[in-house]
Amino acid sequence: MGATTIGALVGxxxxxxxxxxxxxxxxxxxxxxxxxxxxxxxxxxxxxxVGWAVLRGLGELKDAAFGGDE
Structure with missing residues (x-):
């Protein structure tokens, strides 16, 4: 069953x-x-x-590897 059908049934x-x-x-x-x-x-x-989490993780990884702006 498609999502539309299930949505109609539940609704x-x-x-x-x-x-x-x-x-x-x-x-x-x-x-x-x-x-x-x-x-x-x-x-x-x-x-x-997911994209935001990856970019944030890459930023943290860069700060850990090269030193953050202090």
């Missing part, structure tokens, strides 16, 4: 648990949209975090 279940209305279709739509957004945002955020 529909969460919406039906609230008991506000008879239809869980709007929750399924919100879940599908959220899944698609997370498919894009999550890899970008993880890539940024």
């Amino acid at each position: 529909g279940v969460i919406d039906s648990m609230s008991g506000d209305d008879d239809s869980s279709a709007d929750g399924a739509i919100y879940g599908a949209v959220a899944a698609n957004v997370l498919k894009v945002v999550l890899p970008v955020a993880i890539t940024y975090a």
Whole structure:
């Protein structure tokens, strides 16, 4: 199953648990949209975090090897 389908299923279940209305279709739509957004945002955020950690580690390594600015 794709992430969009799972997001729609989870969104529909969460919406039906609230008991506000008879239809869980709007929750399924919100879940599908959220899944698609997370498919894009999550890899970008993880890539940024790993890149930042690598650059920071390289900076610390350079300071340890050549002496930091004191």
